[in-house]
């Protein structure tokens with residue numbers, strides 16, 4: 001259930017969620033850093049239980065767009081956004097939204113794995129404890145379930161009390177995904193989640209995302225064209241803050257509608 005909104009909007013959003021497909025609908029979104037217009041007039045849907053890849057050259061606004069979806073960009077001094085990101089039909093950019101709850105429902109995983117300097121187990125249950133869950137059996141079950149979903153359980157089940165920092169980079173990243181899953185998100189935002197990893201760890205993340213999309217909606221920023229082609233159902237190509245093209249990944253990679261998309265995916269720039 002969607003709990004993002006203040007009470008008077010809850011019923012309305014639940015009704016809208018039942019009707020809504022796509023999960024998120026971006027309408028005329030503009031994002032600024034001071035006077036700098038970083039993301040311009042974006043319109044696109046984000047479809048449920050699918051992977052959407054955001055691609056484009058450095059500085060085109062992919063991460064800014066991604067961070068705005070769960071209002072993480074609010075934390076950057078001077079950043080502001082205009083327009084709408086509709087979730088269950090209600091605009092996430094309004095002041096009515098409970099951003100703490102929003103960031104649980106729309107979780108985020110960053111380029112560099114950032115586990116807490118605590119045990120593997122504590123990484124999974126810390127936020128749950130903060131939110132008032134005290135039942136040890138329940139916490140243990142959630143931790144196991146999330147580690148299984150993140151394809152990490154078999155590798156760590158005998159050392160849950162060891163430091164998360166003792167894990168490899170790829171394992172730490174899967175732990176960060178498991179940690180996000182513990183909060184029962186509907187959407188996962190991932191900003192280049194495998195670019196800091198070796199090829200084997202990177203392909204494990206790809207496999208994992210393909211599995212997770214059965215249950216979650218995934219939006220991923222990637223510089224890796226092959227990765228987008230392998231895992232994304234939909235791809236959005238950004239250039240200089242604009243959304244140049246959005247569509248089925250296979251269509252975009254085989255027959256891009258725009259010359260700039262073709263030039264980018266064929267490696268002519270970026």
Ligand SMILES: Nc1ncnc2c1ncn2[C@@H]1O[C@H](COP(=O)(O)OP(=O)(O)OP(=O)(O)O)[C@@H](O)[C@H]1O
Nearest residue numbers: 033036038056057058059060061062063064065076
């Ligand atoms: N914290 C910030 N303060 C001011 N300007 C910023 C900030 N973050 C990003 N920008 C600017 O916004 C624009 C978009 O940057 P963004 O990081 O979103 O692009 P990107 O496509 O994700 O780039 P990369 O692929 O290199 O990560 C750029 O012009 C960048 O300089």
